[in-house]
Amino acid sequence: EPEVTQTPSHQVTQMGQEVILRCVPISNHLYFYWYRQILGQKVEFLVSFYNNEISEKSEIFDDQFSVERPDGSNFTLKIRSTKLEDSAMYFCASDIGGAGGTQYFGPGTRLLVL
Amino acid sequence: DAKTTQPPSMDCAEGRAANLPCNHSTISGNEYVYWYRQIHSQGPQYIIHGLKNNETNEMASLIITEDRKSSTLILPHATLRDTAVYYCIVPQYNFNKFYFGSGTKLNVKP
Numbered sequence: 279e280p281e282v283t284q285t286p287s288h289q290v291t292q293m294g295q296e297v298i299l300r301c302v303p304i305s306n307h308l309y310f311y312w313y314r315q316i317l318g319q320k321v322e323f324l325v326s327f328y329n330n331e332i333s334e335k336s337e338i339f340d341d342q343f344s345v346e347r348p349d350g351s352n353f354t355l356k357i358r359s360t361k362l363e364d365s366a367m368y369f370c371a372s373d374i375g376g377a378g379g380t381q382y383f384g385p386g387t388r389l390l391v392l
Numbered sequence: 393d394a395k396t397t398q399p400p401s402m403d404c405a406e407g408r409a410a411n412l413p414c415n416h417s418t419i420s421g422n423e424y425v426y427w428y429r430q431i432h433s434q435g436p437q438y439i440i441h442g443l444k445n446n447e448t449n450e451m452a453s454l455i456i457t458e459d460r461k462s463s464t465l466i467l468p469h470a471t472l473r474d475t476a477v478y479y480c481i482v483p484q485y486n487f488n489k490f491y492f493g494s495g496t497k498l499n500v501k502p
Binding site: 282309311313315317320321322323326333334336367369371373375377378379380381382383384385386388 | 422424426428430433434435436437438441443479487488489490491492493494
Protein backbone atom coordinates (compact mmCIF):
# COMPACT_ATOMS: atom_id res chain seq x y z
CA GLU A 279 0.00 0.00 0.00
CA PRO A 280 1.45 3.40 -0.95
CA GLU A 281 2.51 5.58 1.94
CA VAL A 282 4.05 8.94 2.69
CA THR A 283 7.64 8.72 3.85
CA GLN A 284 9.73 11.29 5.71
CA THR A 285 13.42 11.70 6.38
CA PRO A 286 15.14 12.00 8.71
CA SER A 287 13.10 10.46 11.50
CA HIS A 288 15.03 12.53 14.05
CA GLN A 289 17.14 15.65 13.69
CA VAL A 290 19.06 17.59 16.29
CA THR A 291 20.33 21.03 15.37
CA GLN A 292 21.76 24.12 16.97
CA MET A 293 19.70 27.27 17.25
CA GLY A 294 20.22 29.49 14.23
CA GLN A 295 21.06 26.63 11.89
CA GLU A 296 19.09 25.80 8.78
CA VAL A 297 17.28 22.49 8.52
CA ILE A 298 15.56 20.78 5.62
CA LEU A 299 12.94 18.16 6.28
CA ARG A 300 12.14 15.84 3.44
CA CYS A 301 8.99 14.05 2.41
CA VAL A 302 8.06 11.72 -0.41
CA PRO A 303 4.31 11.99 -0.95
CA ILE A 304 2.17 9.27 -2.48
CA SER A 305 3.00 9.24 -6.18
CA ASN A 306 -0.29 10.25 -7.79
CA HIS A 307 -1.19 12.84 -5.18
CA LEU A 308 -1.41 16.50 -6.12
CA TYR A 309 -1.76 18.33 -2.82
CA PHE A 310 0.95 18.43 -0.20
CA TYR A 311 0.96 19.66 3.36
CA TRP A 312 3.13 20.25 6.38
CA TYR A 313 1.84 20.13 9.93
CA ARG A 314 3.67 20.30 13.20
CA GLN A 315 3.01 19.12 16.73
CA ILE A 316 4.85 20.56 19.68
CA LEU A 317 5.20 17.97 22.44
CA GLY A 318 1.94 17.58 24.32
CA GLN A 319 0.06 20.00 22.08
CA LYS A 320 -2.31 19.79 19.12
CA VAL A 321 -1.37 19.04 15.55
CA GLU A 322 -1.16 22.40 13.76
CA PHE A 323 -1.45 23.16 10.05
CA LEU A 324 1.54 24.97 8.56
CA VAL A 325 1.14 25.07 4.79
CA SER A 326 -0.51 23.51 1.78
CA PHE A 327 1.04 23.28 -1.67
CA TYR A 328 -0.53 22.63 -5.04
CA ASN A 329 0.60 23.09 -8.60
CA ASN A 330 4.05 24.24 -7.47
CA GLU A 331 2.84 27.01 -5.28
CA ILE A 332 1.61 27.61 -1.77
CA SER A 333 -2.18 27.50 -1.68
CA GLU A 334 -2.63 28.31 1.98
CA LYS A 335 -0.44 28.95 5.00
CA SER A 336 -0.95 29.54 8.69
CA GLU A 337 0.34 32.33 10.89
CA ILE A 338 3.07 29.97 12.07
CA PHE A 339 4.49 29.73 8.56
CA ASP A 340 6.49 32.96 8.60
CA ASP A 341 9.48 34.06 6.52
CA GLN A 342 11.72 31.55 8.25
CA PHE A 343 9.83 28.71 6.58
CA SER A 344 9.77 27.73 2.95
CA VAL A 345 8.56 24.73 0.97
CA GLU A 346 9.68 23.32 -2.31
CA ARG A 347 9.01 20.46 -4.64
CA PRO A 348 12.45 20.22 -6.20
CA ASP A 349 11.67 17.23 -8.38
CA GLY A 350 8.77 14.96 -9.19
CA SER A 351 8.89 13.08 -5.95
CA ASN A 352 10.22 15.09 -3.01
CA PHE A 353 8.50 17.80 -1.00
CA THR A 354 10.67 19.72 1.44
CA LEU A 355 10.23 22.07 4.36
CA LYS A 356 13.10 24.41 5.10
CA ILE A 357 13.52 26.31 8.32
CA ARG A 358 16.07 29.02 7.62
CA SER A 359 17.23 29.90 11.12
CA THR A 360 15.89 27.55 13.73
CA LYS A 361 14.65 28.71 17.10
CA LEU A 362 14.19 26.72 20.28
CA GLU A 363 10.43 26.90 19.80
CA ASP A 364 10.70 25.13 16.46
CA SER A 365 11.33 21.90 18.35
CA ALA A 366 8.41 19.68 17.39
CA MET A 367 7.25 16.73 15.33
CA TYR A 368 6.78 17.73 11.71
CA PHE A 369 4.32 15.75 9.65
CA CYS A 370 4.01 15.75 5.90
CA ALA A 371 0.73 14.76 4.26
CA SER A 372 -0.51 14.32 0.72
CA ASP A 373 -3.90 14.18 -0.93
CA ILE A 374 -5.12 13.35 -4.39
CA GLY A 375 -7.44 16.36 -4.21
CA GLY A 376 -11.04 17.04 -4.97
CA ALA A 377 -14.04 17.18 -2.68
CA GLY A 378 -13.83 14.43 -0.12
CA GLY A 379 -10.14 13.89 -0.75
CA THR A 380 -8.22 12.16 2.01
CA GLN A 381 -4.95 13.33 3.49
CA TYR A 382 -2.44 10.61 4.26
CA PHE A 383 0.23 11.47 6.79
CA GLY A 384 3.83 10.42 7.06
CA PRO A 385 5.45 9.13 10.25
CA GLY A 386 6.97 12.50 11.07
CA THR A 387 10.37 14.03 11.74
CA ARG A 388 11.22 14.86 15.32
CA LEU A 389 13.19 18.10 15.33
CA LEU A 390 15.09 19.17 18.42
CA VAL A 391 16.67 22.60 18.46
CA LEU A 392 19.31 23.13 21.12
CA ASP B 393 -13.39 24.78 9.65
CA ALA B 394 -16.66 23.82 11.26
CA LYS B 395 -16.10 23.58 15.00
CA THR B 396 -16.22 20.07 16.39
CA THR B 397 -16.78 19.01 19.97
CA GLN B 398 -15.59 15.69 21.34
CA PRO B 399 -15.39 14.28 24.86
CA PRO B 400 -11.81 14.46 26.15
CA SER B 401 -11.61 10.79 27.05
CA MET B 402 -13.48 7.50 26.96
CA ASP B 403 -12.86 4.00 28.21
CA CYS B 404 -13.77 0.81 26.42
CA ALA B 405 -13.35 -2.84 27.32
CA GLU B 406 -11.32 -4.93 24.91
CA GLY B 407 -13.55 -6.77 22.48
CA ARG B 408 -16.44 -4.38 22.95
CA ALA B 409 -17.62 -1.75 20.51
CA ALA B 410 -16.21 1.73 21.02
CA ASN B 411 -18.62 4.51 20.10
CA LEU B 412 -16.96 7.90 19.81
CA PRO B 413 -19.28 10.89 19.43
CA CYS B 414 -18.65 14.20 17.71
CA ASN B 415 -20.77 17.31 17.49
CA HIS B 416 -20.42 19.56 14.43
CA SER B 417 -23.54 21.67 14.56
CA THR B 418 -22.20 24.40 12.23
CA ILE B 419 -21.38 22.01 9.39
CA SER B 420 -22.33 23.16 5.90
CA GLY B 421 -24.12 20.99 3.39
CA ASN B 422 -21.06 20.20 1.31
CA GLU B 423 -18.55 19.64 4.10
CA TYR B 424 -17.29 16.18 4.87
CA VAL B 425 -16.71 14.62 8.28
CA TYR B 426 -13.32 12.96 8.67
CA TRP B 427 -11.98 10.77 11.45
CA TYR B 428 -8.31 10.26 12.16
CA ARG B 429 -6.44 8.80 15.06
CA GLN B 430 -2.98 9.31 16.50
CA ILE B 431 -1.17 6.65 18.44
CA HIS B 432 1.48 8.20 20.70
CA SER B 433 3.36 10.70 18.54
CA GLN B 434 2.95 8.82 15.29
CA GLY B 435 1.52 10.48 12.21
CA PRO B 436 -2.26 10.85 12.20
CA GLN B 437 -3.87 7.81 10.63
CA TYR B 438 -6.91 8.12 8.40
CA ILE B 439 -9.88 6.05 9.54
CA ILE B 440 -12.97 7.01 7.58
CA HIS B 441 -14.93 9.92 6.19
CA GLY B 442 -18.44 10.67 4.97
CA LEU B 443 -20.76 13.36 3.71
CA LYS B 444 -24.33 12.31 4.40
CA ASN B 445 -24.64 8.56 4.32
CA ASN B 446 -23.31 6.15 6.87
CA GLU B 447 -20.02 4.62 5.86
CA THR B 448 -18.20 1.42 6.75
CA ASN B 449 -14.73 0.16 5.98
CA GLU B 450 -12.41 -2.45 7.38
CA MET B 451 -11.48 -0.25 10.33
CA ALA B 452 -14.69 1.36 11.46
CA SER B 453 -18.21 2.59 10.78
CA LEU B 454 -19.31 6.19 10.62
CA ILE B 455 -22.86 7.11 11.53
CA ILE B 456 -23.95 10.64 10.57
CA THR B 457 -27.24 11.96 11.88
CA GLU B 458 -29.84 13.04 9.38
CA ASP B 459 -29.38 16.72 10.21
CA ARG B 460 -25.58 16.17 9.93
CA LYS B 461 -24.97 18.01 13.16
CA SER B 462 -23.30 15.08 14.84
CA SER B 463 -21.64 11.79 14.04
CA THR B 464 -20.40 8.68 15.78
CA LEU B 465 -17.34 6.63 14.97
CA ILE B 466 -17.79 2.98 15.82
CA LEU B 467 -14.91 0.56 16.30
CA PRO B 468 -16.84 -2.71 16.37
CA HIS B 469 -14.41 -4.83 18.40
CA ALA B 470 -11.87 -2.62 20.13
CA THR B 471 -8.41 -4.02 20.81
CA LEU B 472 -5.60 -2.69 22.98
CA ARG B 473 -3.95 -1.39 19.81
CA ASP B 474 -6.91 0.93 19.28
CA THR B 475 -5.83 2.99 22.28
CA ALA B 476 -5.19 6.39 20.71
CA VAL B 477 -6.44 9.95 20.38
CA TYR B 478 -9.32 10.12 17.90
CA TYR B 479 -9.99 13.30 15.96
CA CYS B 480 -13.20 14.34 14.28
CA ILE B 481 -12.44 16.95 11.60
CA VAL B 482 -14.73 18.96 9.37
CA PRO B 483 -12.58 20.93 6.93
CA GLN B 484 -14.03 23.98 5.26
CA TYR B 485 -15.25 23.18 1.76
CA ASN B 486 -12.59 23.83 -0.88
CA PHE B 487 -9.95 24.40 1.77
CA ASN B 488 -7.90 21.36 2.48
CA LYS B 489 -6.20 22.29 5.72
CA PHE B 490 -7.23 20.19 8.66
CA TYR B 491 -7.82 21.65 12.08
CA PHE B 492 -7.00 19.13 14.77
CA GLY B 493 -8.71 19.85 18.05
CA SER B 494 -7.94 18.01 21.25
CA GLY B 495 -9.76 14.85 20.17
CA THR B 496 -10.96 11.99 22.36
CA LYS B 497 -8.41 9.87 24.16
CA LEU B 498 -9.75 6.31 23.89
CA ASN B 499 -8.42 3.92 26.49
CA VAL B 500 -9.08 0.28 25.65
CA LYS B 501 -8.72 -1.84 28.74
CA PRO B 502 -8.26 -5.61 29.05
